[in-house]
Structures are given as C-alpha cells and as structure tokens.
Amino acid sequence: QLQLQESGPGLVKPSETLSLRCSVSGGSLRSRSYYWHWIRQPPGKGLEWIGSSYYSGSAYHMSSLKSRVTISVDTSNNQFSLKLNSVTAADTAVYYCARSVVRTSGDAFDIWGQGTMVTVSS
Amino acid sequence: DIQMTQSPSSLSASLGDRVTITCRASQSISTYLNWYQQKPGKAPKLLIFTASSLHGGVPSRFSGSGSGADFTLTINSLQTEDFATYYCQQTYSTPYTFGQGTKLEIK
Numbered sequence: 536q537l538q539l540q541e542s543g544p545g546l547v548k549p550s551e552t553l554s555l556r557c558s559v560s561g562g563s564l565r566s567r568s569y570y571w572h573w574i575r576q577p578p579g580k581g582l583e584w585i586g587s588s589y590y591s592g593s594a595y596h597m598s599s600l601k602s603r604v605t606i607s608v609d610t611s612n613n614q615f616s617l618k619l620n621s622v623t624a625a626d627t628a629v630y631y632c633a634r635s636v637v638r639t640s641g642d643a644f645d646i647w648g649q650g651t652m653v654t655v656s657s
Numbered sequence: 658d659i660q661m662t663q664s665p666s667s668l669s670a671s672l673g674d675r676v677t678i679t680c681r682a683s684q685s686i687s688t689y690l691n692w693y694q695q696k697p698g699k700a701p702k703l704l705i706f707t708a709s710s711l712h713g714g715v716p717s718r719f720s721g722s723g724s725g726a727d728f729t730l731t732i733n734s735l736q737t738e739d740f741a742t743y744y745c746q747q748t749y750s751t752p753y754t755f756g757q758g759t760k761l762e763i764k
Contacts, residue, residue, distance in 0.1 A: 581744065581757045581758045582746075582755040638707070640689070641689035641707055641749065642748040643691045643703055644701075644746070645712065649700055
C-alpha cells in the first residue's frame with residue numbers, strides 16, 4: 536500500500552522560505568498514472584489546493600500563490616517537494632501531500648499524507 | 658477560478674438518520690466532483706469520486722449524485738463514525754477548489 540509522509544520545519548520566520556518534502560513509500564512516484572499534490576488547511580479553516588506535479592516535472596499552481604510556489608519531483612529519491620517563499624502569518628497551516636489518479640473523468644485524491652503543521656512566526 | 662459552495666455549513670443529526678449535503682459549483686463541472694470526509698486532527702479521506710462512484714472500502718450508506726453544477730452527498734443510517742466534516746472538490750479545471758466544508762454533529 537502506497538504511503539505518503541510529509542517532513543520539514545514546523546516553524547518558519549516571516550519573509551523566509553517554507554520547504555517541505557513528501558516521501559513516497561510502497562510505490563513509485565515515477566508513474567504516468569498519478570499526479571502529486573500539495574494542499575493546506577489553516578487552523579480551523581477549510582482545504583486549499585496549492586498545486587501539483589507530474590512525475591516528469593510539469594506542474595500546476597494555485598493562481599494566487601503562483602509567483603511564490605515551486606513544486607518539484609525527485610524521482611531518484613521517490614519524493615516531491617514544496618517551496619513557498621516570502622511567507623507571512625497567512626501561510627500558517629497544516630500542509631498535506633496527496634496523490635491523485637489520472638482519469639479522463641477527473642482526478643480524485645485517493646491517498647494523503649498525515650499532514651505537517653507549519654507556523655510562520657518570528 | 659471555480660467557486661464551490663456547500664450547504665449547510667453545519668448540521669445536527671441523530672444516529673440512524675439520513676442526511677443530505679449539497680454542493681454547488683459556480684459553473685458547470687460535468688461530474689468532476691469528489692467528496693471527502695475529515696475527522697479532527699486527521700487527513701481527509703476520499704469517499705466519492707466523479708460525483709457518484711464509491712471509493713474502495715467506503716460503506717455503501719454513502720452515496721453521491723448530480724452533474725453540471727449541483728451535487729449531493731447522502732448518508733443513510735448515520736453511524737457514530739460518520740460524525741465529521743465533509744468537503745466537496747472540483748477537479749474540472751485547475752486550480753482545484755474545495756467547498757468550505759459541512760460539519761456534521763450529533764444531535
């Protein structure tokens with residue numbers, strides 16, 4: 536059974552870069568069948584899709600974050616990463632990584648990591 | 658961006674009840690609509706994909722319907738473990754967007 540695990544600092548200073556990694560185990564990230572996503576959830580609020588990447592590296596981002604977000608894939612280490620620069624307190628959230636199955640009828644996020652809390656504070 | 662609006666935002670129900678949650682998209686999204694369940698402190702879990710297909714391992718008391726812009730999630734015969742927050746999500750176009758959530762509480 537494929538599993539995802541987020542890792543990274545739990546505390547980031549304002550204006551700095553948030554960097555998270557999602558490690559994939561029990562399966563290969565190098566597959567034409569899946570997209571790999573980052574989603575976040577501010578405390579007490581709903582879910583917000585940040586962006587996604589295919590194994591080949593092509594990526595899509597939430598428009599309001601586009602200029603600050605980089606999502607990359609490292610197939611040799613079976614992991615993908617999120618970098619969000621110039622963070623503010625509004626970026627404080629639980630960050631999830633997830634997998635979606637590529638379907639002509641629409642993607643669905645069938646496997647999620649457990650999530651990691653990131654706080655932006657000085 | 659496509660806006661997703663769920664109603665109600667919260668709902669109280671009793672064990673054994675049947676409940677319905679609705680989700681409306683700001684434009685037609687065909688059946689590119691998923692439903693997720695989230696419990697406190699946990700990651701969301703996929704329940705329904707492409708509006709009406711039950712994800713593996715999800716109990717049959719959960720069902721989804723709809724197409725175009727209007728969708729529903731129905732839970733028959735509520736069980737204790739069903740009390741959670743439910744989100745709809747469109748994957749018709751990026752950015753993929755979620756509804757604001759519906760919190761289902763025990764009456």
